[in-house]
Amino acid sequence: MIILMLNSPIEEIKSRLGVVEVIQGYIKVHKAGANYRANCPFHSEKKPSFFISPARQIWHCFGCGLGGDIFKFVMQIEGVEFGDALRILAQKAGIELVKQDPKLKTERLRQLEICDLAALFFERQLEESEAGKKVKEYLLGRGVTEESIKKWRLGYSPSSWQGLSDFLVSKGYKREEVAKAGLALKSEKSGDYYDRFRGRIMFPVFNLSSQVVGFGGRIFGEQKRPDGQEEAKYINTPNTFLYDKSRILYGLNKAGIEIRKKDACIMVEGYMDAIMVSQAGFENVVATSGTALTDHHLRIIKRYSENLLSSFDMDIAGNSATKRGIDLAQALGFNIKVVVIPQEKDPADLILKNPKIWEQSLNNAKTIHDFYLENALSKFDKNTIEGKKGISGTLLPVIKRIPNKIEQDLWIQSLANTLNVKEENILEELGKVKSEQTERPADDIVEKEALKESSRKDMLEEYLLALLVACPQGINLIGADDLKIFSSHFTEIIDYIKKSSQGDNSPPEALKEKINYISLRADLIKEELGLETDKELKCCLKEIKKLGIKDKMEEINRQMKQAEDQNDSEKTRKLKEEFDLCSKSRQELEAA
Numbered sequence: 001m002i003i004l005m006l007n008s009p010i011e012e013i014k015s016r017l018g019v020v021e022v023i024q025g026y027i028k029v030h031k032a033g034a035n036y037r038a039n040c041p042f043h044s045e046k047k048p049s050f051f052i053s054p055a056r057q058i059w060h061c062f063g064c065g066l067g068g069d070i071f072k073f074v075m076q077i078e079g080v081e082f083g084d085a086l087r088i089l090a091q092k093a094g095i096e097l098v099k100q101d102p103k104l105k106t107e108r109l110r111q112l113e114i115c116d117l118a119a120l121f122f123e124r125q126l127e128e129s130e131a132g133k134k135v136k137e138y139l140l141g142r143g144v145t146e147e148s149i150k151k152w153r154l155g156y157s158p159s160s161w162q163g164l165s166d167f168l169v170s171k172g173y174k175r176e177e178v179a180k181a182g183l184a185l186k187s188e189k190s191g192d193y194y195d196r197f198r199g200r201i202m203f204p205v206f207n208l209s210s211q212v213v214g215f216g217g218r219i220f221g222e223q224k225r226p227d228g229q230e231e232a233k234y235i236n237t238p239n240t241f242l243y244d245k246s247r248i249l250y251g252l253n254k255a256g257i258e259i260r261k262k263d264a265c266i267m268v269e270g271y272m273d274a275i276m277v278s279q280a281g282f283e284n285v286v287a288t289s290g291t292a293l294t295d296h297h298l299r300i301i302k303r304y305s306e307n308l309l310s311s312f313d314m315d316i317a318g319n320s321a322t323k324r325g326i327d328l329a330q331a332l333g334f335n336i337k338v339v340v341i342p343q344e345k346d347p348a349d350l351i352l353k354n355p356k357i358w359e360q361s362l363n364n365a366k367t368i369h370d371f372y373l374e375n376a377l378s379k380f381d382k383n384t385i386e387g388k389k390g391i392s393g394t395l396l397p398v399i400k401r402i403p404n405k406i407e408q409d410l411w412i413q414s415l416a417n418t419l420n421v422k423e424e425n426i427l428e429e430l431g432k433v434k435s436e437q438t439e440r441p442a443d444d445i446v447e448k449e450a451l452k453e454s455s456r457k458d459m460l461e462e463y464l465l466a467l468l469v470a471c472p473q474g475i476n477l478i479g480a481d482d483l484k485i486f487s488s489h490f491t492e493i494i495d496y497i498k499k500s501s502q503g504d505n506s507p508p509e510a511l512k513e514k515i516n517y518i519s520l521r522a523d524l525i526k527e528e529l530g531l532e533t534d535k536e537l538k539c540c541l542k543e544i545k546k547l548g549i550k551d552k553m554e555e556i557n558r559q560m561k562q563a564e565d566q567n568d569s570e571k572t573r574k575l576k577e578e579f580d581l582c583s584k585s586r587q588e589l590e591a592a
Contacts, residue, residue, distance in 0.1 A: 009090060009097060014070065016093040019057045022070045025092075026077050026208070027303035028260060033527045035520070041077060041303050042066050046333075053520045060517050067517055078208065084108055088209050111242050114173055114181045115204075115212040121167050122155025122202040122215075132156040135201055135220050142272065143352040148279045151254075152203070157217060159199035182214060182237035197235070203271040205236075205243065205289050206253045214243035216250075216271050216290060236290035246294040249286040249301070250274055256304055258284040264307040266339070266362070267293070268347050273311070276348040280355050282362065293325025298332055309365055311339040311347055330368065331401045337365035369411055372398055373418065388419045392429060400433045457551075460544050461490050462518070467537040468497050469522035470529075474537040485548030493518070542589055549586045553579060 020036055023029060029038040029052060040050040040061040049063035060067030066076060074085040083106055090097050126132040126149075135156045139149060148154075157164060168178050175193040178184040184193045200217030207213045214237030237243050251274045252259075259265045266285040268274050274287040288297060293312075301308065308329055329336055341350055341361045350358045366374070376394045381387035395415055402408040412430070416423040468474050475497060486494075492511060529536055556579045563571040 013089050013093045017070060017089060019059060019070050020052055020054050023052055023059060023073055035523060040064055051520060056516055056519055058516045058520060060520050081106055108241060111181045112211050114168060114177060117168060117171055118164055118183055119153050119204045119212045121164055122157055123153055125158055126156040144275060148275055152275055155202040157197040157200045157202050161194045164195045165193055182240045205248060205250055208253050210253045245289045245291040247296040248289055249297055250289050251286045255284050255286050259304040263305045264309055265301050265305050266309045268311045272348040273346055276351045280351050295328060298329050306334055308334045308336045309339055310336060327401055333403050336368040338371040339365045382419055396430055396433045399430060457547050460540060461486060464540045464544060465493055465518050466521035466525055467540055469519055470525045471533045471537050477541055546586060546589055549582050553582045
C-alpha cells in the first residue's frame, strides 16, 4: 500500500490506473482500432456509441454526450461526488489517502462509516455473544461455511432495543444519523430511537466498490414490535442516501468479473440463495434485495452480460412481480433461460441437499420460449378451440414484447406449428395485442438532458473542429473573413490547433475537456475516413459557409423591411446590393 498525501493524488492515481482498466471493471468493452468501444451504461442504445481512448485517457459517449476522465466515470456510474470517487480510485490504485480535507468528509462518507461500523458490530455479535453463537450454529447447519460467513460478512443483531445505536453513538455519531442510515427508528410516542434490526441474522448489502450500504435481516427466534405485533420474517434497510433497493443487486460486487467471464448472470431471489450458489462454485450469481427485478437492475446487469439465468419462482399466467421483471428483461433484449428446480425447493436448500441436482438444473435451464410454451401446454389442451385460445392468449403478449424481429418470427412459427394453425392467423391475432410500454425510470435524467438538440451550425462547427484536428493542413482553407461566421468558442480552438501544429500541445485549462473530446472524435474520424478526411473537411466547411451566408441574408432581409417601412430608399438600395452579393456567393459555393 502506497501512502499518499491528498495534495497530489489525482495525477498519481491516473498514472497507476488506465481508463480502460477502470471502465472495463464496470462494463464490457471491445477493441475498436486504437480505441475501445462499448454500449453506454448511462442511456439505452442498441449500437455502441461509447468510446474509450487509452492514448488520451478519456471516454465519451456520442449518444448521450457524457464524457471525461476516470474520475468523471466513477462519479457517474457510482452516483457519487468527486471526493468519494477519489477514495474509490485511490483504493483501486493501492494508494492510501492519509491527509484528508475535512470538506471531503461528506454526509455520504459518514453514512458509509456508520454502515461499516454496524457490519463490524454485527460480525462481532455473531462470534462473541451467546445468541450469536447459536445463529452461527444455525448457519453452519444450513451449509454456509466459515469462509462464506467471513466473505459475506454475516452477522447477528442482538435483541436489545438500542444495542447498535448505543455502540454507534459511542463512536461519535448522532442517533439522527443512525436513523438516516436506516439502522434506527424513532418512536412516535416517546420520541426515543430504537434499533431497526433486533434478534436477526444480518446480511450486509454492498455497492459495486464493496462498501456496506444497507442490510437485510432474517428473524432468529421470536421478536415483538413495540405495538406487540409479530415481527416480519425478513426486513431490509429502507431507501436511504446510500441504498436504493431498486438499483442495488446483492452480490454484484463479488460477481461482476465472473458474470463477464462466463457471459451469464444467475439471478436468484434471496441472500442465502446467492451465498450458497456462489459457495457451490457458481460465482456469477446475484440476488435482488427484497424487491422485484427492476429496470435499473437490468440495466446494471446488461453492462456485464445480456444472458440471464433466472431461478425465480415463475408464474407466467399471473401478474406477479417476477413475471413483470422477466417480461421487462425480455423487452430489453436479454437472452433469458429459466432454471427449473424441484417444487418447494429454493437453490440454497437444493444445494444443501444435493449440489449435483442444482448443477444439472442450471445446465438444463430452459429457454424462455420453451419454458413459456411448456407451461402453457401444461394448463391448456392444444387440441381444443378453448385450449388454443388459452395458449395463444398466454403467449401472444410475450411474443409482442420481443424486440428482435427474427426471434419474434421464430416464436410465431413455433406457436403456429404447435397449434396447427396458419402463421397469418397468429400474426393477425398478434396485431390485436396492445403493446405494453416497458417501465422507464422516472429519474432517467441523464439521457433526457444530454440529448438536447444543438443547432445544425453548432454541430457542423464541432464536426469541422474534429476534422481539422484529424487533418491539420485543412486549417489553410479557412481565411480571415471565414472566421467571422464562426463562434468565439470555435476560433479559440482554431488558435489552439494552429499552435499545436507548431509544437505547442498544452491546451488552455478552460478548453481542455472540449479539446479532449474533439481529439477523440478526430481519432475516430481518421479510422473511419482515412484518406477521405480532407474531402470531408472541404464539404463540411462549405456547408458552414452556406449557413453563414444564409444567416447574413436573413439579417439583410430583416433590415430591408425596416428601411422600406421608414421609406429610406438609399438604405434599401444598398442593402439590396449586399443581398445580391450574398446570393451570388451562395450560388458560387453551390457550384463549387
